[in-house]
Amino acid sequence: MKKTYFEAFDLDIYYEKISNGLEIYVLPMKKFSSVYATFTTKYGSIHNNFRFKGEKEYKKMPAGIAHFLEHKVFESENGIDVFDVFHKNGARPNANTSHVRTCYLFKTNEKPLENLDFLLNYVQEPYFTDENVKKEKGIIVEEAKMYHNINDYYISDVVMNNLFHKSEYKIPIIGTIDSINSITKDQLKECYNTFYNPSNMVVIVTGDVEPKETIDLIKSNQSKKSFPSIPEIELFKEEELDSVFKEKEFLDLDLENDTVSLSYKISLKEILSDGFEVDILNWYIYGLLFSKTSDLNEVLDEKNLTIGGYSSGFFRADDFLIINVDFKTDKDAEMVVNIVDEVVKNVEITKADFDRKKQKMKMVLATYPMNVNTPNNFILSDVVNNGFLNYNVLNDLENFNYDDFIKYYSKLSLENKAVVIAKKKA
């Protein structure tokens, strides 16, 4: 068990990688009475084409299978209802799937170790039958229809499809109704046996816990189980071009106003090949060019180009930084898109802007330990996306200066973007 002071949170973090490969992070937060625990496999919706090292053929799985598996892992052979067990122990369980991971979690004020023991057990002892797979399809199809029925989600799915040529990021996390209906018990087992091996997983516990007894419990739990030693997992990946698959698409959704989703696909390949860690850079690019403190907000507001402002966000997809801007407008939508493009490409970033953002980011980090959930999610995101927790994040942030930013920023291009316009009803 290794103890490290994590300056960003002003707290100690305890880490151990146990003999079966499972990684454990424990962050004691003694001011709180709750405990939040996550048990995560580094397996998400983009990991659909894989093989073990040494195997000849890749196995191609239906879209949405990681998410389907998330639902099925709650099923146990002895008929125990996972939700009931947590409920009796005063805990609130949940699970979620992203492009790159599937996470099982609970929050509790009572019996944290008992609940943690159960979390490990139910995730590692799933039960698949043809019957329970069939039953789940009805629920997941309704979930897919729910997302499909939210216009903003639907438009965003179309943008994701249009951004990428071959990457699995094209496909919605939940899959399509056809792909969901095609999933079989054997495919679920195959994916489970590949990606739910402890060597591909991480446990993170934050809140009112003792690190030693927490790690000891996990070790004891794992020592009672045997897992096959698996070869390295190889993912089938085709080179993704810097360009977008489709630059513009119009949808007929019969809406009250034109609704626009615009996404930039910014290649990070050149910077990554320098060995530079891009997370901090990405945050600055988004904050300075697209957030509510940017020129974009001023221009859209002053020229009255949108209805109710705009929303924006960013994430990393392999070698690309994706930044999206969504808005409704009663003006000529294509004209507004051109203005957005012109504004973000011509932003002048001053040192004062940069320093203000640096201060802001430090403040954001300092507020993460306001509850037991956010630090857990921060650690998880770092571990899944980068393969490790950057203990020096505050230092790196402090040392990344304006000249560094300008140097790297000048290497990036905003030329590749996909635009989807859902036209208002005639």
Place this chain on the structure above:
Amino acid sequence: MTIDKQNYKIHYFETNKFNATQIKIVFTKNMEDKDYTYGMLLKKMMKSSNRSFKNKRDLEVKMEENLVSWNDIVTKGQGKLFQFNVSVGFLNEGLLGLSPTEKNLDFLEKILFNIKVEDEGFVKKDFIKQKDIYMKSLKSLRDYPSDYADLRFAKVFDDGGIFSLDSQGEIQFLEKCNEKSLYNFYKDMLNNWKLDVFVLGKVDVDALEIKLDNLFREKREVLNLVEYKSFIKSNSNDVKEVKEKFKTRQSELRIGYTLEELDFKEIVATSKVLSDILNSTSGKLFKEVREKHSLCYTIGASFYQSHHVIEVFTKISAENYEKTKSLIIGIFESLKNGVTIDELNDAKKTWVNNIKSAEDSLFSFQRKIISKEFKEKYSNEEELSLINSVTLEDIVKLANKIHLNTIYLLEEE
């Protein structure tokens, strides 16, 4: 501690737990039909037509410069009461070597008091721009089927009543609003509504008091608030069943129940326990409708205690309407025959945990403090004790006070 300043109150809860402090200024009045709409428009004016900020972007930049970690303006209904809340949140003094309290209070002052005014009204040009944007947003409601279903259900369920008011505002009230009437609404808020300042975190209380005294030094004629509880207008025994066609890809089902007047224990404890028996992932709705019959992905029951209303919500395929409806109604009927001791004890345990974990979040902690100021007053110990004392008979008694009123389906065409 509470400091009663005669024309306003400061409620200070000192804690270092969250590394941060939130100051929330809460104005409260008796609810009128137009309040949500006027409140939403006032919020827009505060941020976009303000002498201290050149424009919306400038406001956001000033927030960062003034070390404001978050700022929020929220309109809220609590039964028959309407509230307009303005808050700021910031790191506690000394963290990262910063001193944010005074800067945040200055920011709060600018947001609240520096709206541009001309001729006893808000600046007309700015007002028209914001009203126009707001009108277009309200007209876009149909683009959000779930929100549209909620609104249509509320109108069918309690036409003309407080429950049916859309918290996002309504076109009929916006049409009648002008720069002068909104300014009068704002002046009335500053001068006459009940004013409470809630502070959770760690500040220099003496300095805070001087600053707030300076902000609210004008003598206020504080109006008397009515009791917060409300009931829906139509309480007929006839069950309304309404289906409306809509261009949507999934049907939205809402089932509305009314509640008879609740006693203190039912408000503080029994209704919460019953809510968990229905609502959690171990609850009857989730288990029966979703897990056993695979009819939906999401299902739940919202307890609007202030209105004496329970609203069941789910999203289904239209062909499953009759089956889903029967199952839900059957679940509510079955409550009258009682629940099992396990269901009762598990739900009690959940609530005991909820009470504890509410204190682990700055936002839920403060929400609870504010709610208690305007509704029933009780300590955590009293709440825990009442939760633990809920019996099977209490559940049956409450179940018999629940009456089916409205079934509403927004149906895919």
